[in-house]
Amino acid sequence: MLNEPLKINYHSHTKRCGHAEGEDEEYVLSAIENGYRIYGFSDHIMLPGFPQLGMRGNYELQAQNYYDSVKQLKAKYQKQIELHLGWEAEWYGDLFADYYHDLLAKNTVEYMILGQHCFLDRGHFVFYGNMFDKQEAIRKYASDLIAGMRSGNFIYVAHPDTYMIWYGKWDDVAKEVARDIINAAKETGTILEINMGPSRWGKKTDEYDFRVAYPNEEFWDLVSEAGIPCIIGVDNHRPYELKQSPYDWVRRFAKRHGLTPLDHLELPFKVR
Numbered sequence: 505m506l507n508e509p510l511k512i513n514y515h516s517h518t519k520r521c522g523h524a525e526g527e528d529e530e531y532v533l534s535a536i537e538n539g540y541r542i543y544g545f546s547d548h549i550m551l552p553g554f555p556q557l558g559m560r561g562n563y564e565l566q567a568q569n570y571y572d573s574v575k576q577l578k579a580k581y582q583k584q585i586e587l588h589l590g591w592e593a594e595w596y597g598d599l600f601a602d603y604y605h606d607l608l609a610k611n612t613v614e615y616m617i618l619g620q621h622c623f624l625d626r627g628h629f630v631f632y633g634n635m636f637d638k639q640e641a642i643r644k645y646a647s648d649l650i651a652g653m654r655s656g657n658f659i660y661v662a663h664p665d666t667y668m669i670w671y672g673k674w675d676d677v678a679k680e681v682a683r684d685i686i687n688a689a690k691e692t693g694t695i696l697e698i699n700m701g702p703s704r705w706g707k708k709t710d711e712y713d714f715r716v717a718y719p720n721e722e723f724w725d726l727v728s729e730a731g732i733p734c735i736i737g738v739d740n741h742r743p744y745e746l747k748q749s750p751y752d753w754v755r756r757f758a759k760r761h762g763l764t765p766l767d768h769l770e771l772p773f774k775v776r
């Protein structure tokens with residue numbers, strides 16, 4: 505079948521984050537329709553006392569509803585699909601360390617993936633890409649990401665090479681940062697994700713084996729050399745993206761880098 509969807513996806517969002525569309529059930533029905541065997545919700549983590557409009561839901565108002573909704577769908581569709589409940593979260597150092605640990609230790613969620621988009625500076629969220637000094641930005645991105653991997657809360661890193669979208673060039677600093685991230689993944693036994701976001705919405709070089717900012721060709725050559733396990737994440741923010749994503753393209757990407765993406769994750773994740 506042309507552009508056959510994947511069978512598993514652990515990276516997906518809900519409209520609660522403020523930049524996604526569709527009802528939770530529509531995501532599940534689309535996953536079933538498109539032949540998914542395993543589907544995990546990993547919406548942008550909601551942070552107690554720290555709302556961030558347009559980026560994540562409001563913890564006090566929406567977190568319980570997210571948990572309840574996914575659990576209800578899990579029971580309702582258990583014969584058709586294996587559903588999982590998780591979060592995609594940034595690592596904010598000590599600030600939310602206990603919160604994250606408890607989410608896993610108390611089985612509130614089954615897993616968390618580390619997606620480092622922004623950091624907190626005196627109570628304000630800052631996106632790495634908005635920092636003035638881009639070299640400082642990628643170094644800070646990498647050091648926050650590595651601290652997250654070492655925290656033991658995350659089963660995998662979402663789009664580890666996301667910095668290439670705002671850094672833009674594969675120079676010595678980009679390479680150094682890639683090596684640091686890959687070494688930390690190796691040391692901590694963390695899986696790295698080939699993310700499909702930009703393959704849908706990003707700037708592409710051509711139609712067939714196009715290049716996007718991430719997954720970045722050079723970064724993934726290094727991952728492949730290091731022998732780090734990888735997984736593909738659809739990172740869908742709309743139900744129909746489970747059909748309309750360039751699956752054949754991502755399979756070719758993995759193949760030309762000699763990567764064999766995992767076909768499932770062991771859940772629930774055991775927090776370290």
Ligand SMILES: [Zn+2]
Nearest residue numbers: 517521523741
């Ligand atoms: Zn998002």
Ligand SMILES: [Zn+2]
Nearest residue numbers: 515592619739
């Ligand atoms: Zn995501």
